[in-house]
Each structure stands twice: as structure tokens, then as C-alpha cells.
Amino acid sequence: MTPKNRTNPLVLIPLFLLSLACLIPLWLIFMVSLTNENDISTYGYRFWTDNFDFTAYRYLRHDAETIGRAFGVSILVTIIGTVVSLFVTSAMAYSLSRKEFPLRGFLSFYVFFTMLFSGGLLPWYLVYTRMFHLQDTLMVLIIPGLIGGFNIFIMRTFFTNSIPPSLIDSAQIDGASEYRTYFSIILPLSLPVLATIGLFVTVSYWNDWFTSLVFINNEKLYTLQYFLNKTLLNALFLQSIANKAYSSTAIITPPLESIRMAMAMLAILPISLVFPFLQKYFVKGLTIGAVKG
């Protein structure tokens, strides 16, 4: 695209520094997860350890079966969720981006309102369990994450700003229906934003553990994040009540720090390994968008 193919070092240096700042903590988590518990309480967190200790990972191996299944649930939910969400979000955002659409104002407000006001946990729970009886199903892990005001507005902004109205008009003068316009003109042109929102949705599905906490009792339907998080949650809860409970009654030792870090690794690693592949797709999307735009 550009004739100049070398990057200005002034650009690279800050980016390198930032990348480093993002990588170092990850390395730290990794090292701590491999450190002997006694060393942690003697030396604190360190970037290198003299005695490698795989206890934490061995401990997690006991749950290998559960972790494997949770992994599968997470992947399934994330993939279905992302695909459906992209469709629903972009379709609505597209309608909202068309100035001539009579309900544009009302629907935009309708979406915006949900970003500020919420009924709270209990009514939300009642709707899914009492009205739709979706507790302990995969559906309940997928549906709540399908749509969000933030993503709709970001997409709407892109549609309004990056797609010339003339393009739509000329397509429709040529006899294309709205659906055709949307599918064969708008979507291909919007790959950068689809890629970005797609990434966000993927991450939020992958990281979501609260939906599982609320709706899932069946251990077979735990998502990976919930499975990993609940140990941390347990530890946190026990700390928060530590001085209220009569301590001798509820002696529960918190999980070792190396185990906590090993679990953090488990939570981060898969998505950061998958990410470059996803990103390949995203970057492709980005460049196609750029060329055609």
C-alpha cells in the first residue's frame, strides 16, 4: 500500500515498551505458578526460581476430566455465541445507522436505556428460570451475552461513518433489496468493525463466569472460567468472612498461591494461544476492508 516499508523507530520504541509492560506480568504469573510454596513465602514473587516445582499443575491434573469438559463447553459457547451475536448486533446496528429508518430515534434510545438501567440480579434470574426455564442449559450461557448496547453503538457509528450513503442508494437503484444490500455490500465492507466486535464478543464469552455461577448447577455444564474462578471466589469469600466466622469452626485453607497462578495461566493461555489465529483472520478482515473502503 505505502511505498515506504520501514517503520519509524520513534513508533516502535513506545510500542515495544508497552508490549513489555504487558508481557512481564504474564511471565511473573507463569514463574510463580512454578515456584515452591516455601520459596514464595520466603522471597515473594520473583521472575526466576531456582527450584522448579510442578505441584500446582500436578494438583490441577486431578481435575483434568472436569477441566477438559469445561474447556469444551467454553469453546462451544464462545463460537456459537460470537457468530450469532455478530449477526444480531450488526443487523440491528445497520438498521439504526440508516437515517431514513423511521424508528431510528426510538430504537437507539431503546438500546441506550439498557446500558444504564438494569433490574438487578433477582429479576434477571427470575426471567430466565421462571419464564423460560433455561437453568442448567447451554442456551442460558449463550443468550445473555448475545447483545449489548456498547457493541451496537460502536457498529452503528462505523456504519454511519465508513459507508457512504451513496453506495446504498446506488445499490437499491440497481434493484437490490435491503437484505441483499446488507449481506452483500454492507457486511463485506465492514470487516474491520466486525472483526473488532467479534474479538470483543469472543473475549467476553470466554471470560464470562458469572452467568455460570447464577444459572448452572450441573457440574458438566461449567465453563472453564467458572471452574477456575470458583476456587478464587471461594478463597476470597472465606477471607471476607474470616473475622466474622468463629474461626475454629470454619478452618478452610486458601489454595496455595502457586495453584492460583497456575489456574490464572490456564485461563489466559488458551485464548492467548488461539488469539494469533483469530487475529490472522481479523487482520485479513482489516486489510480487505481497508482496500475496498
Place this chain on the structure above:
Amino acid sequence: MATSIIAPATETIASKPQKKLLQRLWKYRSLLILAIPGFALLFVNNYLPMFGIFLAFKNLNYTKGILGSDWVGFDNFKFMFASNDAWMIIKHTILYNFTFLAINTVLAVLLAVLLNEVRNRILSKFFQSTMLLPHFISMVIVGYLVYGFLNPELGFINKSILEPLGKETIAWYASPEYWPYILTIVNTWKSVGYLAVVYLAAIVGIDQEYYEAARIDGAGRWKQMTKITVPLITPVIIIMTLLAIGRIFNADFGLFYQATMASGMLKSTTEVIDTYVYNALLVTGDTGLAAAAGLLQSVVGFILVITVNRIVKRFSSDNALF
């Protein structure tokens, strides 16, 4: 690209009188249909549960049910102002959010512009991937990481920096004065990469012809950045800012609770509405208080967004939220 030829036509359609609403709806029924799935999902997930807003004004009794529980007027709201520190807490919440918003926006845009300048594909990918990593790390773990640095006995800063330099070590978790900076750094570290991706997508979406035209006119990189890139992504910046303003009363609970390890001694600089409500819930266990606080936060955010949106609309109706 002949943008401006047909565009005015759409404007005339939009300003037709109201009474033909049904007619126009019929004309754009396909757009309506495209919006229906999203509409329905929001309805189920967000609007059906909205009756919970009543809970802010009720004393929920499990036996009586939500409808049957007694109305208590504004009783549930009183606890928000029971503390002498109420104003301090509100001030913290708003100041932190404004600081985060300003710093994050400036840095993320800058970062996106820089990333767009990287010519090497692999490097570009590498930067993008690493920048997003902090976003994947849960706040609880972030709390441990911060602790790894600031632990008064074993932390890096005390043990590896201050001690070797012969300086007095600092009891970080008992020294509130440092925390506005620490929390800002942690917040930036965690969210700037994520935001940069949004802006990057906006930049990539810019029509290359603008740049070509600029180059023909002899504009340098700097000029292209300031005169083309930034103005063209302004709509995105505006929307993101508007959305952030709506949440100006809502603090990031994880950040203020986990990263501080919930140390009470830091309260004088780190207490925000969400942590206050959380602690109040620990004292009383009455979820009506949370409903009341949440409603208050929403109403304030709502008023702010409506106001700012009106101002934005005056300047350019395209960029307004609704």
C-alpha cells in the same frame, strides 16, 4: 468516490411529516425486520427484568413476593448519605472516572495511530496481541500482581529498588497518598490496549484516498495524522466518550476492591460508590440497598448523557447517540 451526489435525497425523506409514519415503516419494513432479533433479545434480557427497579423502593420480603412486599419510599437510599464521607466518595468516583476517561482516550488513540504506522506485519500482530493480554487477566490476579510489586516485605519495589538504593521502604497498603497514581496506572495498563483496538479498526476503515490526496498535496506523516486520521475517527471518540459518561457514577469495583487488597487504610483516597455499597451489603445483607444505589447511579448517568447528547446534537446530529 462520488459521495455527495445522491446523499441529499435521503435527508428529504427523513424529514417527511409524522403522520405518514406507518407508510414509511412499511416502506422500510426490511430494516425493521433486521432490527427485530436484537430488539427481542434486549427485551428478554434487559427489559423483562426491569421491574426489579421497584425493589429500590421496597423492603423485599421473600414470603410476600416482589409485588406484595411493602413500599418503603426512599428508605433504601438513606444509607448512601448516612456516612459523613458521602461527598468524598462521590467525588472520588467522578474524579477517577474522568481521569481514566481522559488518559485512556488520549493514550488509546495515540496507540492506535502508532500501530497503524507499523509496516511490518509480524511486528504489528505481536504488538496487538500483547497489548490485549492484560485484558484477559482477571482483576483478582491483577490484585495479586500488584501485591507482588508492593508487598511491604517482599515486594519488588521495596526489596529490589528502595532497599538497594538505601531508601526508606514504604508501607504501600497503609499509605493512601500513592494510590490515585497506582490505580490510574493499573487501569491504563489493563484497558488501553483494548480501547486501542477499537480506534485502530476505525483508522483502518478510513478511505485510503484521503491519504493519497494528502500525499499528492505534499502533507507529511504528522500532518496526515492530525488533519485526516484524528478528525475522521472523532465520531468514534465521541460515542465512546458519551457511553463512558453514562457510567461516570459507576466505578470499576474489581479495580478499587481487588487491586487495593481491600485495605481499609487506603479509604481516604480509594473509596468509591461501588465499594461503599459492597461494604454496606456486608454489614446489612439487604439487597434493597444495592438496588437503590444502582438506580441512583443510573439516573445520574442518564441525566448526564441526555445533557451531553443534546450538546453534541447541536454541533453534529450524526454523532449524537440518539
Place this chain on the structure above:
Amino acid sequence: MKKLRASSILLLSTLLVIGMALAGCSNNDNNAGNTVSTTPSPTTSAQTEPSTSPSDEPKALEPYEVVMVYPDAPQKDQDSVEDAMNEYLSTAYPDLNVTVKLNPIDWGSWGDKTNLMMASGDKFDLFFTAGWLGFETQVNKGGLLPLDDLLAQYGPDIEAVEKDYHDAARRQGKLYGIHTHQELGNQQGIAFSKELVDKYNFDLTVLKSGNLKDLEPMLKTIQENEPGVTPFVGPAWPLDAYFGSSSMDEVIGGYGIDVSTDASNYTVVSRYDMPRFKELASLTREWFQAGYINKDGLTQGLDIWQKFKAKKAFATMADMEIVADSNIGEPKPMPSRSVATGIEIIQVPMNTDRLQTGKLTATMQAISKTSKDPARAMMLLNLFFKDQKLLTLFNFGIEGKHHVLKDGQVALPDGQTQDSVGFYHDIMWQIGNQMLNYTRQGEDPNKYSNYESFNRLIAQKQSRLFGFVFDSEPVQNELIALDNVKKEFEDGIKSGQMDPEKNLPRFIEKMKAAGMDQVIAEAQKQVDAWRAANGK
């Protein structure tokens, strides 16, 4: 703008309609659950009688499944244990015709989940609760069932051991929780690493004086001679573990009666105003500045025993283990801790609890309002107070598979570990008569007889306020504000990081501004009313 206003009105009115409809629907659900349960105990047999065999067996009960909700990590073999419990129940107690459904909920999601279950009217029966897990709110919000009649009718074995201890769980005169039969209190004192005590030949009996100052020379010796060892590790030492129990009979966190006063004194004071609080705070500060105390004491979740394990600790203030003939100032080995940390630990008790109301609400079983047959739930609960087999199944799983008996103690089957065995938890304290349980291998085989004798001791040492329950409703907002101030100062002062000379007065001043005096006045009012009613 007009359009916007119109659309928001439309939106809001739609919302209202939906809200009404839905709230109504959830309400109905609740009512459906409640109509059955609000007419509880005596009718149970009558209720169930018509459908089956009316004539021959008037006592025959319909089959009923009791859902037990309690906090615990999920166990892999939960289903098989549940089956074993049900099989046992059907053979040993066929008349009861009862089955159990175990529904453990993880600690981390306990609060959210149980709230949702109660608020949405889910059906469950036996429910673990405690003062520190929202018992107060659950009663106030109408989530629990009054148990007096049920207990009188179906709980003879509960009454046999817990008869005198129900007052703590009464609210407005009605009983809402059944205390687990177990130890009634604790001792607080100092735990030492035996290795270091032996090395320096410390004479621990000096602590008989009850004066913490006598510990100082030892701490000094350790600090001077053992680099890297923290002389006194602790989270928030020593005020909580020690001060609280030894100095005041609490009304509610931080307020109560100074026990050093004359026995007839019932004046409610704040702990922060007490000279003893200041004395201990100053001592802590002194030690902190001398470097005897670790600086990271306030870290959430800091595991002090981990420091012992890593041989980085000399002493700590802690709850003592209940061992035989444990007297103030007398060193005794600390068996369970020694096993857990792998190094020998000695304990020296400095204080013995008095019988406090709070302790008796710390572990309870309640029955949910949504129970369809509360009588049967009570019958099952009663079994946990008399049937060792049932308790063993619940606590240790199936014999041969999850545990084996060796010399009258429970042990893991050969080749199994806690993680691999499929059913391993330590929640004996959650239900039933704990004294009927087996001990685990490695524990003192006399653990429970020690408990019994310790209980006899403690039962004679009643708190002046034993049986009094504070109703915090009238001062709820003040308590929230006070808690807020407390968080800012208390930890700092307790841990020695803040100078009490300077900060204690500031703290008290802020507490007064936040409504401390109103809380004290309210507490005094309630205490006086309680005294008048109970003739104290």
C-alpha cells in the same frame, strides 16, 4: 426532543405493564410454595394420610425428598454417597419414608445463590445458616420457618443436647435455627514453634501472669539471633483474637459491656473507649516499631501457618485447639496444627471464652419457608443428632470406598489421597451432634470427650449478655457509616501500623460523628429492656 420524550414515555409505560405482570407471576410462585409450608408441623401426617392407605397405618407417610443446602465444594462421588444415605434411611427408618438430596453450594457463590433461591421461592428444606452468613436478614426477609413446634414434636434428640442453647437463635420470640452440637467456645493464646522455644530454652510458664509484656524478652531474643524469622507473625494482632473475648461481652461488633467491671454492671460502652484497648494497641505499636511483627499482616488471605511451615515464624496469637486439661499459661502441644504444618507447635492459652450468644449462632441448620414438608425435614435433622451411621455417611462417605476404620478412627483407604478419594470434606461442624462423629487418624482420639469437658467448663462461664440478641434494624444506617470509619482506622491500629497515640482520638471522634452514640444508646435501651424481661 419531542419525539424522544414520546418514545421514552412509551417505553416506560410498557415496562411498567411487563413489570407488573412478571412480578405477579413470581409472586404467585412464591405463594404457591408458601401456602403449603406456612401450615407446618402437626398436620403433616394428616396431610399425607388421605391419598394412600387411610385405615391401616395412620402414621404412614408419603415419600418425601429432603433437599439439604449447605456450603461445600462439590464432591465427585456425591451421587453414590447420596444413594448410600438413602438406602440406609430406607432400611433403618422405613417409617420415615424419607430420602435426601444433597445440594452443596460452593463458598464463593453461596451468598448469591442462596439469596436467589430464597427470593425466587425455590423448594428446599434443610439449610445451613449462621450469624456471619446472613441469618439475621434471612429471618427478617421471611426466608426461614419458625421451628418451635416442629422441634417440640420431632426433635427429642436435638433437645437432649441443645435444650439450653436455643435463645441465641430466637427472633421475636420464635426459634429459627438449630445449633450444631459442638464446642461452645474457644481459648485464645499464643502458638510457638517448638524448635525455637527449645533452642533458646524459653520458659513459657511466665505467661501464667496473663500479661503479654512477659513475651517481650523472647521476641527480642529471636529478633536479635534469628535473622529472617519474624518473632510474632499475625494478621491484625492481637486485638481481635484476644481482646474481644477477654475484655467485653459484645452486644454487636465493637460495643458491649466491659467485663472488668462489677458483675452487676450493664453499661454499654464502645471498645475503643476502653483503657484496655488502648493499652493493647500501644503495645502492638511498640512491637511493630521494634520489628517484632511482620509488615504484611493485613494482607487478605495471608496464611500465617504457611510462615511457620517455611520456618519463618516464632510465635503467633491464635485460637487454641481444644485439648485435655488446658489451663491458662500452661504449654501443651497443638496436635492438628503440628500435623498440618509438619513442624511441632506448642500452644499456651491466655484466655478462655465465656459462653457468648454469637458463638451459638455461628453454625446452625434452619428450615426453609419453601419446604413442602417441614416436619419431615425436622425428623431428618433429628436423626443427625442421634445416628452415627448417618453422620458418618454424610461426613466421611461410604466405608471401604471413601474411608476405612482403623483403631476406631477414620482413615483414607490404602493408596488414596484427599484429592483422589472422591468424597472428602471437613464439614462436621455444619450439622448434627458433632460429638457422635469419628475422629480422623492423626487427631486426638479423645477430641470429643475433650470438647465435652471443655463445654462443661465454659457453660459455667456465661457472658452477662448470654441470650441477648441485638436488633440492629433501628440503627442500620449508623452501623453502615460506622463500619466505613472502622475500616479506615481499625486495621491500622490493630496491626500496629498506625500510632494509637495520634490516631485513636481521631478515630473515636470520627466514630462519634458517624453516629456511635446513637448505636450505644440503642444498645443500652435494648439491653435494659432485656434485663427487665429476664430479671437480670
